Structure formats: structure tokens, C-alpha cells
Amino acid sequence: MANNPNILETLETEKEKLFQYASYRLPDIRDVEDVIQNLYLKALSDSNLLNNISNLKAYFYRVLSNECTDILREKSKINSVSADSIANFDFESLQPENFDEEFVLINQLLDMLPTEQSEIIRYRLHSNLSFQEIADIMNNSASTVKARFRYGIEKIKTNLKKQNLL
Secondary structure, rough: OOOOHHHHHHHHHHHHHHHHHHHHOOOOOOOHHHHHHHHHHHHHHHOOOOHOOHHHHHHHHHHHHHHHHHHHHHHOOOOOOOHHHHOOHHHHOOOOOOOOHHHHHHHHHHHHHHHHHHHHHHHHHHOOOOOOHHHHOOOOOOOEEEEEHHHHHHHHHHHHHOOOOO
């Protein structure tokens, strides 16, 4: 097992943000703990990691994002949403009264967006990553990431305005 100081240092620096990101992606704390543990196992068991990965932070977020998506797929919680269902979506029934309901509302709003937009918004809001950091994670330019973030936020605002919630 590799105990490279750069890997350990990066994991230690990012551990709270990684946990927070996974917590907002997954509703079950046990799943969050599992994806974090899987991330650590992958990072610490690959002795050639530094030889193959130029940006450890981006690598860790991408692995974590993929782990979260795999769990959500397994549990059939990822649904595709058509434009018609967005237009007919009953936002009023989702007025959050507590954190759990707000969590569900936020995830439902993000799930209505294209994956590229929702992931960027999640990285930005849940992990407080810069647009350049997100660009590195997603292998895009910072300007593309900024545009997708802006378009996603605009779509959410439009949907909320249609339902008189904004």
C-alpha cells in the first residue's frame, strides 16, 4: 500500500469538502461513508497514482462523483426528466419545512438539469470549488464551466418563477 505524502496531504486537505460533496449527493450517510472509504482505498492502494495523475484533487473529486453516481444508479434514484415533466412539475408541494425536505428539493431541481450543469452546480455550491478547479475535474475549459453553471442556475430560476416560488 502506498503512503505517498502528496496523496495523504491532498486527502487531508480536501477531506471535509469531499465528505460534504458526497453528503449532498447521497441521502444515506452509510452510502456517504462507503464512497469516502472507497476513495481512500483507491487512492492509497495505487502505488503508481502520482505517475499517472497530474492533478490529485481533480482525480479525487472525479472518483467521488463516479462513486456517488454508481450508488444512485444502483438504487434507481437517477431519473431522466423530460421538458414536459419540468413544465408540469408541482413545485408548491416541495416547499421545504426542514433540512431533509430542502435536501430533496435541491436534488430534484438539480436532477432536472443536464448532468454537466448539475454536476458543476454541485461542485461549486457543495464543495466551494473554483471554476478552474471544476474545469480541471471535468476536463473542460473554465469558460465552459462558467457558462454551464450560469445556464443551469438560469433554468432553475426560470422553473421556480413559473411556479411563483421565486
